[in-house]
Amino acid sequence: MTLSRQPLKGMRQLAPGKKRIEDYIIKRLREAGVAYGFEEYETPVLEPLELFLAKSGNELAVDQSYNFTDKGGRQLIMRPELTPSLARMVASSGELIYPVKWMSFPVCYRYERPQRGRVREFMQFNLDILGVDGLEAELEVFLVLRRIVNSFNASPGQYIIRYSSRRLASEILENCGMTEEEMTQAFAVIDKKDKIEPDEWVELVRKTIWDKHNADKIISFASCSDLDAPWLAEVAGDSKAYSEILRFSEMLKDAGISEAQFEASVVRGLDYYTGIVFEVMDTGGKNRRAICGGGRYDNLVSMFGGQRVSGVGFGLGLLTLQLFLETYELIPFGISGKHPADIFLAVYSDEERLFAVNLAEKLRDFGVAVEIDITGKNLSKQVRIADKKSIGYIAVIGPEEVASGRITLKNMTSGTETECEVSEIPLILEDRTLSGEAN
Ligand code: HAM
DSSP states (O other): OOOOSSOSTTOOOOOHHHHHHHHHHHHHHHHHHHHTTOEEOOOOSEEEHHHHHHHTOHIIIIITSOEEEOTTSOEEEEOSOSHHHHHHHHHHOTTOOSSEEEEEOOEEEOOOOOBTTBOSEEEEEEEEEESOOSTHHHHHHHHHHHHHHHHTTOOGGGEEEEEEEHHHHHHHHHHTTOOHHHHHHHHHHHHTTTTSOHHHHHHHHHHHOOOHHHHHHHHHHHTOOOTTOHHHHHHHTTOHHHHHHHHHHHHHHHTTOTTEEEOTTOOOSOTTOOSEEEEEEESSSSOOSOSEEEEEOSSSGGGGSSOOOOEEEEEEEHHHHHHHHHHTTOSOTTGGGOOSOSEEEEESSGGGHHHHHHHHHHHHHTTOOEEEOOSOOOHHHHHHHHHHTTOSEEEEEOHHHHHHOEEEEEETTTOOEEEEEGGGHHHHHHHHHHTTOOO
């Protein structure tokens, strides 16, 4: 029997060229988090199903997840997201210094139909602040988001941070006399607004929300993108959530975050959000899935008993970000082909092998990344391999090099050759990095 050459549908398989692009993205994300003092953490891939049933919502925890019963009869889930695990970790860590500012790069699993921007196994950058009740936490998270997108040289017009308030939406729906169950249905239907065609959405609202008056209110609310709209001011009245979001909008203005825009239809699909919610979208038509989604969740940590700890944060899909960057040609040219080795040592014959191996070790001690021939193929084949791998420099170790201890470095891009002492190699390569030759 011949085995299939394909991995399971939607699973994450990255050859080195693709992995280099992902690593480039991870590096930028990590740098942005570190710039604001965020620390990294890890949680398990496999979790008890109940952890996600309790607050993520049934759609994610049951319909869209990989869940199963293990040999011990436990109901488990491959994590579809990270936030409940983070909340548990915070609840069980006795001596935390608040505000907790943590970030992580989990691989998550969702049983969704694979399509552009949606796969079944994906890496998600998570960044969260815990223990801050004030809107300063939201503002800092928005600043990180803007720094992230700008660090890839995206222009403000290419993306938008859409935000709204879960609490405001709840208050307005409650004022319509909706029950908790109806409100959950209403949130689910509002969340679909920008994912399907407008007519289809209106039809869905009318089909889901039987009361015509309530359905009309939902349609008006979800279509509102002006915080000062008289209609909104009237229905929201003197609600706390309304004054909060007005204040937040002022804070964003003061901080010069002009990429942020109020959109009432942003409610996010997860049940645990309690306050400001947001998502980052491509403004062009090519990527319709959110690059990032997040919000405030003030009741998640207390689910594990103990004190109430508020939280704000986001999850950013590396795939959705990559698609956005590719759309606007923001991934540096040649990055996928850049080999990690700085230099390739070709070995003339077995006579010189020991010398070459020792030389390679010495260079590695100096911080130079070295690939050395281990095939025993003839010299021209070795050079061809190094060239095909796009390694920047090559040096042949033959009888002359062994006798003199001097090496000739060939720059594979320009073709220039430099004869030097072994100790000079790191400096020559460093010059190359400083001159921007290396990426
Ligand atoms: P989420 O909105 O479910 O939020 O996902 C956040 C992001 O993860 C999405 O905007 C998207 O970029 C990416 N993503 C989600 N599903 C997939 C998929 N099937 N394929 C590829 N990318 C995907 C959460 O997960 C929250 N836990 C985020 C959060 C953190 N909220 C507070 N802190």
